[in-house]
Amino acid sequence: MQFEWIQIPYALLTLSIIINFGLLMNAFVAKIGARVGRRVGIPIYQNYIDLIKNYGLRSSITHGVMFYLGPVFRLTGGIGLLMFVPTIYGSVMFSNFSFAGDLILALYFIFFGTLGMALGAGESGHPHAAIGVSRGLSQVTMAELPLALAVFSIALQYNTLSVTEIVAAQQGGVLNWTLFTNPLAVVAAMLSFLGSVMRPPFDVVLAPQEIPIGPPTEYHSSYLALMQTNRVIFPIAKMVIFMNLFFGGADNWPVFFVKIFMIYMFAVFIGVVFPRFRVEQSIRWFLIWAVPIGILAVIVV
Amino acid sequence: MKEELEKRIIKGPDGLEFEVEPLRDYYCEAPPTVMPAAYSKIVEDLFNWARSESIWILGFGTGCGAIEMRPLMTPRFDAYRFGVQWRPTPRQSNLFVISGYLSVKTLKRVIRSYEQMQNPKYVVGLGSCTINGGMYWDSYNTIKRLDQYLPVDLYIAGCMPRPEALLQGFADLKKLIRSGKAEGANEYAEKFEWYKANQKKVINDWDMPDYNW
Numbered sequence: 133m134q135f136e137w138i139q140i141p142y143a144l145l146t147l148s149i150i151i152n153f154g155l156l157m158n159a160f161v162a163k164i165g166a167r168v169g170r171r172v173g174i175p176i177y178q179n180y181i182d183l184i185k186n187y188g189l190r191s192s193i194t195h196g197v198m199f200y201l202g203p204v205f206r207l208t209g210g211i212g213l214l215m216f217v218p219t220i221y222g223s224v225m226f227s228n229f230s231f232a233g234d235l236i237l238a239l240y241f242i243f244f245g246t247l248g249m250a251l252g253a254g255e256s257g258h259p260h261a262a263i264g265v266s267r268g269l270s271q272v273t274m275a276e277l278p279l280a281l282a283v284f285s286i287a288l289q290y291n292t293l294s295v296t297e298i299v300a301a302q303q304g305g306v307l308n309w310t311l312f313t314n315p316l317a318v319v320a321a322m323l324s325f326l327g328s329v330m331r332p333p334f335d336v337v338l339a340p341q342e343i344p345i346g347p348p349t350e351y352h353s354s355y356l357a358l359m360q361t362n363r364v365i366f367p368i369a370k371m372v373i374f375m376n377l378f379f380g381g382a383d384n385w386p387v388f389f390v391k392i393f394m395i396y397m398f399a400v401f402i403g404v405v406f407p408r409f410r411v412e413q414s415i416r417w418f419l420i421w422a423v424p425i426g427i428l429a430v431i432v433v
Numbered sequence: 434m435k436e437e438l439e440k441r442i443i444k445g446p447d448g449l450e451f452e453v454e455p456l457r458d459y460y461c462e463a464p465p466t467v468m469p470a471a472y473s474k475i476v477e478d479l480f481n482w483a484r485s486e487s488i489w490i491l492g493f494g495t496g497c498g499a500i501e502m503r504p505l506m507t508p509r510f511d512a513y514r515f516g517v518q519w520r521p522t523p524r525q526s527n528l529f530v531i532s533g534y535l536s537v538k539t540l541k542r543v544i545r546s547y548e549q550m551q552n553p554k555y556v557v558g559l560g561s562c563t564i565n566g567g568m569y570w571d572s573y574n575t576i577k578r579l580d581q582y583l584p585v586d587l588y589i590a591g592c593m594p595r596p597e598a599l600l601q602g603f604a605d606l607k608k609l610i611r612s613g614k615a616e617g618a619n620e621y622a623e624k625f626e627w628y629k630a631n632q633k634k635v636i637n638d639w640d641m642p643d644y645n646w
Contacts, residue, residue, distance in 0.1 A: 166511075166513065169508060170508040171507075171508045171511040171513065171514075172511050172513075172514040173511075173513060173514060174513050174514065174516070174518075175514065175516070178486075178487070178516060181483050181486045181487045181516060182487045184479065184480070184483035184487075185480070185483040185484050185486075185487040185527075188471070188479075188480035188483055188484065189527075189551050189552065189553070190468040190469075190470075190551070190552045190553060190618075191468055191551045191552040191618075192551060193551075344492075344521030344522050345520075345521055345522065348525075349521075349522050349524070350522070350524055351524065351525070352524035352525050352551050353551050356524075356525055
């Protein structure tokens with residue numbers, strides 16, 4: 133497949149669908165949480181208003197170039213991740229630039245935003261930001277390990293690094309999904325997924341009660357709005373990869389929405405049941421439970 | 434002035450000597466400026482609507498009134514359904530609720546937090562203490578009238594006001610914001626000298642720059 137100019141509006145369309153879906157889904161999940169606590173909860177459109185408000189604040193200050201670039205890097209990571217995997221399998225419109233990138237690129241993009249954020253938050257000079265960043269980097273690095281092992285396992289299994297081909301190999305029935313053909317890799321990857329969505333038990337990076345929201349402490353106005361936008365795009369982009377690799381992909385939007393929502397609810401359910409880990413506990417947890425499963429997945433394949 | 438805030442020469446761990454002036458190095462000394470509204474009225478109206486529907490409160494309780502803010506997060510009152518939520522950092526907050534009496538020592542912290550908030554920002558005085566001193570009217574170490582030190586958009590009277598009164602206050606504040614009348618941040622910038630003079634009159638150990646964002 134070759135690059136064509138028409139793919140740029142197509143990609144923007146994908147992006148806008150993802151952003152709207154993400155904003156609504158986050159509010160919906162917050163609303164479910166509120167209803168469980170017998171509250172009414174935020175209006176379903178609250179995230180849109182917060183975004184407009186933050187973009188509309190009149191003043192913003194900067195702490196330096198990296199402070200400015202931090203949210204930009206983060207957003208680049210989110211959008212880049214989304215653009216190089218096929219959002220809808222088999223669709224010309226929503227496959228975006230997946231012909232140009234493979235799994236390794238996706239793995240790289242997952243980490244890219246975190247690094248940018250670390251540099252940006254570091255320059256803000258706030259001690260809570262520095263604490264949050266050091267916690268975040270160590271935890272994300274650890275959570276990335278089982279995912280990388282799972283990806284190796286999958287690549288060995290299907291003999292390719294192209295996401296599109298992996299999805300193609302899973303078509304034709306639920307039992308063809310990686311979930312059933314290579315369950316160990318899926319388990320390792322889903323455990324790793326918990327570590328990167330910033331929900332309990334692995335949300336010590338933000339930890340509102342201990343270090344007031346960690347890395348973004350100094351971020352405000354448009355900076356914060358950019359990060360909120362990425363907060364919406366990045367988890368979904370990541371879930372798109374998971375969906376493509378393990379759960380058979382999606383060949384139309386309704387299936388896409390349902391699968392993404394289910395994958396997200398997995399992290400939400402775990403989050404409401406288990407209390408927060410400290411960083412050294414979470415690292416130990418990944419090393420003891422997730423990494424061996426990942427290694428096993430590679431060996432078995 | 435405290436010793437650690439004075440200008441001095443420091444020897445680094447690698448033997449290099451360098452000069453440190455905390456008040457200049459760590460803070461910005463530029464005074465606040467009046468920020469104009471958006472160029473087009475429609476855009477400004479949209480922004481004002483968004484600001485009114487997304488009020489982020491700084492989680493900073495200054496006095497006993499702070500206890501009345503906690504129930505707002507609970508199922509019984511649930512302020513989240515009105516777009517009100519609490520933020521842990523002044524950078525991201527829009528509303529500062531001065532909850533009850535304000536001692537001079539706290540006023541210093543309040544000023545620093547207030548100045549770190551971004552324009553537009555709002556101040557709500559909660560309880561009688563912020564209006565006329567309330568039951569602390571003859572106390573030696575609380576301020577009596579909040580609007581001499583910070584531009585107040587709204588008062589919620591009572592000692593203490595119930596959480597319902599706070600919710601009503603938020604509703605009134607929303608009307609003010611939507612009509613474009615809540616311009617406290619610009620007022621602060623316009624009458625900056627007057628506010629600073631008042632603040633310095635009560636704060637005796639003024640060991641920070643005049644404007645410290």
